[in-house]
Amino acid sequence: MYYPRSFLKFILLSFLLVSVPLLYALAELLLSVDRLSAQSREEVLHAAQAARTSRLLFEQATTLERIVRQQLILDDPALLDDYGRMQREFRATGAQLAQLPLEASELATLQTLLDRETGLASQLVAPQRTQEGAAKLAEGFAALVDGAQAMLAASTQLTQRAIERLQETAARAREKWLWLALATAGIALALAILFAVLIARPIRQLDLAIRQMGTADFTHAVVVNGPQDLRYVGQRLDWLRTRLRDLEEQQTRFLRHVSHELKTPLTAVREGAELLRDEVGGKLTREQHDIVRIVRENTLSLQKLIEDLLRWHQTRIVEPATVGPVELPGVVRRVLREQKLAALARMIAFETRLEPAVVTGDAERLRTIVDNLVSNAIKYSPRSGTIAVDLRARDGQAILEVADEGPGVEAAERERVFESFYQGAPPSEGRVKGSGLGLAIAREYALGHGGRVEVTGRADGAAGACFRLLLPLVAGAGAHAAARRGLTAAGVE
Numbered sequence: 001m002y003y004p005r006s007f008l009k010f011i012l013l014s015f016l017l018v019s020v021p022l023l024y025a026l027a028e029l030l031l032s033v034d035r036l037s038a039q040s041r042e043e044v045l046h047a048a049q050a051a052r053t054s055r056l057l058f059e060q061a062t063t064l065e066r067i068v069r070q071q072l073i074l075d076d077p078a079l080l081d082d083y084g085r086m087q088r089e090f091r092a093t094g095a096q097l098a099q100l101p102l103e104a105s106e107l108a109t110l111q112t113l114l115d116r117e118t119g120l121a122s123q124l125v126a127p128q129r130t131q132e133g134a135a136k137l138a139e140g141f142a143a144l145v146d147g148a149q150a151m152l153a154a155s156t157q158l159t160q161r162a163i164e165r166l167q168e169t170a171a172r173a174r175e176k177w178l179w180l181a182l183a184t185a186g187i188a189l190a191l192a193i194l195f196a197v198l199i200a201r202p203i204r205q206l207d208l209a210i211r212q213m214g215t216a217d218f219t220h221a222v223v224v225n226g227p228q229d230l231r232y233v234g235q236r237l238d239w240l241r242t243r244l245r246d247l248e249e250q251q252t253r254f255l256r257h258v259s260h261e262l263k264t265p266l267t268a269v270r271e272g273a274e275l276l277r278d279e280v281g282g283k284l285t286r287e288q289h290d291i292v293r294i295v296r297e298n299t300l301s302l303q304k305l306i307e308d309l310l311r312w313h314q315t316r317i318v319e320p321a322t323v324g325p326v327e328l329p330g331v332v333r334r335v336l337r338e339q340k341l342a343a344l345a346r347m348i349a350f351e352t353r354l355e356p357a358v359v360t361g362d363a364e365r366l367r368t369i370v371d372n373l374v375s376n377a378i379k380y381s382p383r384s385g386t387i388a389v390d391l392r393a394r395d396g397q398a399i400l401e402v403a404d405e406g407p408g409v410e411a412a413e414r415e416r417v418f419e420s421f422y423q424g425a426p427p428s429e430g431r432v433k434g435s436g437l438g439l440a441i442a443r444e445y446a447l448g449h450g451g452r453v454e455v456t457g458r459a460d461g462a463a464g465a466c467f468r469l470l471l472p473l474v475a476g477a478g479a480h481a482a483a484r485r486g487l488t489a490a491g492v493e
Helices: 007-074 077-098 104-124 131-214 228-277 286-315 328-338 340-345 363-380 438-448 477-489
Strands: 324-327 349-354 358-361 386-394 397-403 452-457 465-472
Touching: 007 077, 007 104, 007 131, 077 104, 104 131, 131 228, 228 286, 324 328, 324 363, 328 340, 328 349, 328 363, 328 386, 328 397, 340 363, 358 363, 358 465, 363 386, 363 397, 363 438, 363 465, 438 452, 438 465
Parallel strands: 349 386
Antiparallel strands: 324 358, 386 397, 397 465, 452 465
16 A cells, blocks of 8 residues: 655545545536536527517518418508518517427428418419408418418427436436435445555544553564555554563563572571571570661561562563452451461451452452452551451442551542552651552453452541452352342351
C-alpha cells in the first residue's frame, strides 16, 4: 500500500478521494437539471409556437372561406387579389407548422390540408363555373376550415405530448439520480472505511507498541506501517524499546548481584547477633542485651527490605506459579498466625469474620497479598488498636477487607499508595519505614489473579483505612458459600 510522506497529506488525500464520487454525483445532478431545463424550454417553446401557428392557420382558413363566399356572390376581381395574398400567408403558416415536431399522421393531415387548398384555389380561378360547382367550392372551403380546426386540436395534443415527455424525462432522471446517489454513497462509504482502516492501522500499531512497553514487554519489535513520519515515530519507539530492554537486563543483573552480595554478609551478621543473644560467647550485661536486640531487629528489617525488593522484581518478570483452588480463609488464618508476634509487640488485636471462599490462583502469592495488607495495617495502627479482618463471598467475588484505626489515607493518595517505591506519611511511634513496595506487590499479584486491590475509608466512618481485596470465586463456589452461610445461620455446622 502506497502512503504519502506525511500523515497530514495522507488524511487530505483520503478526504479528496472520498469526495470525488460525491462531487461526480453533484456534477451529474447539475448537468441533468440543466438538460431537463433546456428540454423544458424547448418543449414549451414548441408547444407555444404550435398553438399560435395552428390558431393562425385556422383564422387564415376562415378568412379564405369568407373571401371565397364573397367572390362567389359578388364576382369581384379585387377579392381574388385578397385571396392570393391570404393564400400566400396560409401556405407560409402551414410551412411553419410543418417544421414543428408533429407526428406522421398530423403531418399527413397538414399536407392534405395544403393540397386541398391548392385544388380549391385552381377551381376558384376557373373561367366558367356552374352553380353546382360554386356550391361544391363553398363546401370545399368549409371542409378546409374544418381541417384547420383539426390542426388546432392537434396543437393541443402536441402540448400534451410535450408534458408527457417532460414527465417521463423527469421520472428517468429521478431514477438515475437515485441509483447514482446509492452508487456514489456506497463508493464513498467503502473508500471512507478503507481509508479509516489505513489511517487507524499505524495508530493501532503505535498504541500496541506503547502498551507492550508499558507492561514491560520488550521482546517484540515495533513495526509501524504508514506515512514516513509515523514510520519514523515507530523507529524511535523501537529504539526506546531496545534501550529499555537493555536497562531491564542491567537492572536484573544488578539485582542478582545485590541479592548475592548483600544476603551473604547479612546472614553472617544475623547469625552473629543470634549467637550473642544466646550468650554463646559469654554473659552479657543489660546494656549489651539492648545493643544486641537493636542489631538483631535492624538486621531483620534490612532482610525484609531486601526480600521486598527481590519480590517486587519477580512480579515484573514471567515466573512459574502453581495455580489451583485455594481456600482463602485458610490463607488469612495463616497470615494472622505469622503476624501474631508483631501484633502482640504493639498490643494490637484482630477481629476476624471469615466466610468460606474458594478462589483460583497461587497460594503463595495470595498469602503475600494478604500478608502485605495485614502488615501495612499493623504498621499504621496505633498501640493497643484493633484491626478488623472481614472475608465474605458476594456476587461471584471473594471480598477481603482489612481495616485499621490509623490515620487513614487521603483521597488524593489512594491511587499513589499502590505505586512502586511510593511512601506516604511515616508510621507513628518511630517504627522503621518500609520500602514502599508491599502494596505495589499486592496490586500486581491481585491483577495477575483477575482481581484488584483498592483503599477506602472505614465503613463506620471512624478514623483509619480500609484495604479491600476482590478476587473472582471458583465457579460454583459462590452458591456453596451461600449454602454454608445459611446452615450457619440455622445453627448447623
